[in-house]
Amino acid sequence: LKVGVLISGRGSNLQALIEACRDPATNAKIVLVLSNKANAGGLARAAEAGIRTAVIDHKAYADRAGFDAELDRQLRAAGVELVCLAGFMRILTDGFIAAWHNRMINIHPSLLPAYRGLDTHARALADGVKLAGCTVHYVRRELDTGPIIVQVAVPVAADDTPDSLAARILTAEHRAYPLALRLVATGRVTVDGERAILDGQAM
Ligand code: GRF
Numbered sequence: 001l002k003v004g005v006l007i008s009g010r011g012s013n014l015q016a017l018i019e020a021c022r023d024p025a026t027n028a029k030i031v032l033v034l035s036n037k038a039n040a041g042g043l044a045r046a047a048e049a050g051i052r053t054a055v056i057d058h059k060a061y062a063d064r065a066g067f068d069a070e071l072d073r074q075l076r077a078a079g080v081e082l083v084c085l086a087g088f089m090r091i092l093t094d095g096f097i098a099a100w101h102n103r104m105i106n107i108h109p110s111l112l113p114a115y116r117g118l119d120t121h122a123r124a125l126a127d128g129v130k131l132a133g134c135t136v137h138y139v140r141r142e143l144d145t146g147p148i149i150v151q152v153a154v155p156v157a158a159d160d161t162p163d164s165l166a167a168r169i170l171t172a173e174h175r176a177y178p179l180a181l182r183l184v185a186t187g188r189v190t191v192d193g194e195r196a197i198l199d200g201q202a203m
Contacts, residue, residue: 001185004032004080006071006088011042012170013086013107013177018049020178028185032078034071036090052078058090068096082184085139086177094141102191104139105184107177109169111135111151116144121162121169132156132165134173136180138191147196149189150180 033046061067133153140146152172
């Protein structure tokens, strides 16, 4: 399966996906990494792995639709079949999301549907939750919603700071995203309406 990864920053999840794709069992090949930031650390990781990269600076476009049209054009030109959002910090238009319906997945650093949006770690600590984690899900119009593919939970420690909790969740992300990619790329996970299905059964 040909995969395109969209990033904005350091790209540690991209790195986990790159490593996963070295295993034939993942059944996926990253053919393009797109970043809206020229200084994203993930671009070097992709280049190191011999993956084609491109920067599409959102500030060069008059509106979101123009930016998304260029994203779409480049993904299609590369033959991308599945889009993985990995720390991509732009809101996507409804049109782009519809065009990639059930062909675009995202990782979010919370156990959705809790803590959609930003500052998930600080908000979880403020609420005193004892379990946190990450979610890989299909992308829908509403931010951080969509059929859930994989979740990994981690404990919250009494002395956690947002940074220490984020670091623990990040290690979980690096397990969750490769697993989710493999499940999707091998066809073991599919979508039935608004629920992901594993091996033909609700999960
Ligand atoms: C991750 O925590 C991801 O869940 C969130 O942004 C962060 C990106 O980290 N959406 P990286 O760029 O993959 O290292």
